[in-house]
Amino acid sequence: MTETLVTVGLGDRSYPIHIQSGLLGKIANDLQAHPFAHRYCVISDDNVASLYGSQLIKSLNAARIDAQIITFPQGEMSKNFQTIASLASTLAQQGFDRKDGLIALGGGVTGDITGFLASIYMRGIPFAQIPTTLLAQVDSSVGGKTGVDIPEGKNLAGTFYQPQVVYIDTDVLQTLPLEELKGGLAEVIKYGVIKDADFFAFLDTHRKAILSLDKNTIATLIARCCEIKAEVVELDEREGGLRRILNYGHTIGHAVEAASSFTLIHGFAVAIGMCAAASLALKNGFLSLEESSAIRQLIKSYDLPVDIPSELDRDDMRR
Incomplete structure (x- = not known):
């Protein structure tokens, strides 16, 4: 399968998104040809590290690329300042400086943590994204949004900080x-x-x-999502207007996710949020019944939830 290349055009901060089956084993070659740091630290959660961490580090080291890996406990509950402080301390103890870079290996939580850490460590060091979930491949790894959660809400502390490169290996979706x-x-x-x-x-x-x-269908799907997101980010990098369309389903979705104490996964909450937003748009004359029904039906056809779970407290969501 040939590589698909999508570019996020942001002037001198533009970067490529490489999409290919089996790409994980080829990243070392690309970093040899296009290095963005003196040495690298891979950041991953303990689950993804057990699947792909050793493979990546071995391939980088075999290519004489200085790389090591640091892990943290899997899950949204790790997306906080305590994790950031712990990772930053480890980097400092290992002597990482502004010539060095980070590589996020994992899903959306890992990408958010690594991007945020890169944006503040030594006042900014470069980083790359290797997303291993479909959600991260089509959304969170592209566009430069980073962040952590605080007790008052999800992603309330964060930065806009673009990666140097994104590597998407479609094969990792098999696990x-x-x-x-x-x-x-x-x-x-x-x-x-x-x-x-x-x-x-x-x-x-x-x-x-x-x-x-x-493989071909998934590569086409991922590439189109990345193209759409790149088009939006190029026009509105810092979410001053147009980029807010990427939050479709997320306003209500985040409330649903929080009300479930994060037992409902992010994508399911977004699916519910999209249906709720479509219903509101129908009531206010922004969507036709046919359009609203088509959205709900497509979401339902992928076995995604379309209604807010009855056990969730609506008052919690309003807060």
Whole structure:
């Protein structure tokens, strides 16, 4: 399978997104040809590190690239200042300075943590993204949003800090739990709703190939999502206006996610949020009944939730 290349055009901060099956084993070659740091520290959660960490470090070291790995406990509960402080201390103890860089290996939590750490360590060092979940591949690894959670809310402390490069290996999705794959598809559907009717139709007609992770279909899907996000970010990097369309489903989704104490995965919460937003748009005359129904039906066809769980406290969500 040939590589697909998408570029995020931000002037002298532009960067490539490489998409290919089996790409993980080729990253060392690209970093040899296009190094962005003197040495590298891979940041990963303990679960992803057990799957791909050793493979990545061995390939980098075999190419005489100085690299090591630091891990943290898996999950949203690690996305806090305590984790950032611990990782920063380890980097300092290992003598990492401004000539060095980070590599995020993992899902959205890992990407957010690594990007935020890179943006503040030594007042900013470069980093790369290797997203290992569909959600991270199509959304959070692209665009430069980083952040951590605080007691008052999700992602309330963060920065805009673009990566140097994004490497997307479609093969890593084979180890992704089905629930996480479906959660990522909620973000995929979002792009079809907000920006591309043809892509929306593609998702409807290629459901079987997508769910079976057909390599060519998945590569096409990921590339189109990255293209759409790149187009939006290029026009509105810091979310002054247009970029807010990427938050479709997230306003209500974040409230649902928090009300569930994060037992409901992010993608499922976004799916519920998109349906709720479509219903509100229908009531206020911004969507037709046909359009609102089509959105709900596509989400439902991927076995994603469409209604707010009855056990959640609506008052908690309003807060």
